[in-house]
Amino acid sequence: MDEQEVRRRMRAQELYDDEGPGLEALVAERQRAKHLTWRFNMSDPTDVPARQALLREIFGSVGERVWVEAPLQVSYGDNVTLGDDVFVNVGLTLVDDIEVTIGSRVMIAPNVTITVTGHPVHPELRAGMAQFSAPVVIEDDVWLGAHVVVLPGVTIGAGSIVGAGSVVTKDVPPNVVVGGVPARVLRSITDEDRVFTYRAPGALA
Template identity: 60%
Template sequence: MDPRERDVRNRMDQHELYTDAGPGLEHLTEERLRGKDLADDFNATRARDEDGRQRILHELFGSMGENVWVEPPLRVAYGNHVHLGHTVYANFNLTLVDDVDIYIGDRVMFAPNVTITTTGHPVHPELRRDGSQFSAPVHIENDVWIGSGAIILPGITIGAGSIVGAGSIVTANVPAGVVVAGSPARIIRKIQDADKQFAYRAPRDLQ
């Protein structure tokens, strides 16, 4: 491994600022291109080609359990830093900015247009001029449901069984067993035993 690449990977792991392109970082560039090529191949598959889709996903992701279903299109930064458990469902337009690891547990569901990003940029413009960024892993625990258009920011953990409401921006860790929503996302309520009795509730009229 080139010394500069080793330094960049250490900076990624320590959540320090880094740039990921340039001399000595050709392997990182190739790693990203490989993931994007595989995502393009996956997005070009026919709807009936389930075997082909599964084969590509196994090649793309760092690890993947059984009974995983992803609807194209899918976007990744690398792909090989994504780790999925069993019985994961992702609807259209899942975006995974996986400069470092994204861990997704069992029985997790993603509605359309969800973004998970492990990477951001510093606040002060002088620190961004060379493209510097930072990264921190994201953990989504078992039985989580992420609503349409939600955005999960770097370093976030979403606790088991919780729900992230549609359009939410998650900027802080979410405990287990709650419903969060909003921008930034806040706890709306706890999930209770009463929720085991499902009944559809029609939307209220705005006042």
């Protein structure tokens, strides 16, 4: 299977293998991403201009006032776009064989994983390291809690919150709080939430 066929399969939700003869360009793109993220993760945290410049090399596009804490891990990096005023805490992992779109004013807590890629169920299909990909979209004003996992093909609607430790397996509507494994809607976000009141853990529902 040549490089163009693999790239086509990536975006068609078909099975593919991204290693082997004729796929050197894909391997080189992943190696470039590893090198750039290594440089970012090892950089002086007080050298903000250098770190911001590295982020613009790593990602496909980066909006204004974007802040990313180290460490960061990506597969390709340039398949990821970030809007304006995005804050990413430590330990973000992006498996971005194809597009990951992150909107504006998105907040990502520590140790979040966003993956566009998975593997088939049957072990005979997995034996050759076959995988599939489906794009992920995180719309504007979303907050992803600590240790959230977002799986392939998911869109998280604008304004929604994903509670800490959740695994998001299907689309999330706008302006809701979801949580759990798998994540489910706990409640809507309403005008009553314009007035902040501290809620003890477990009191979101």
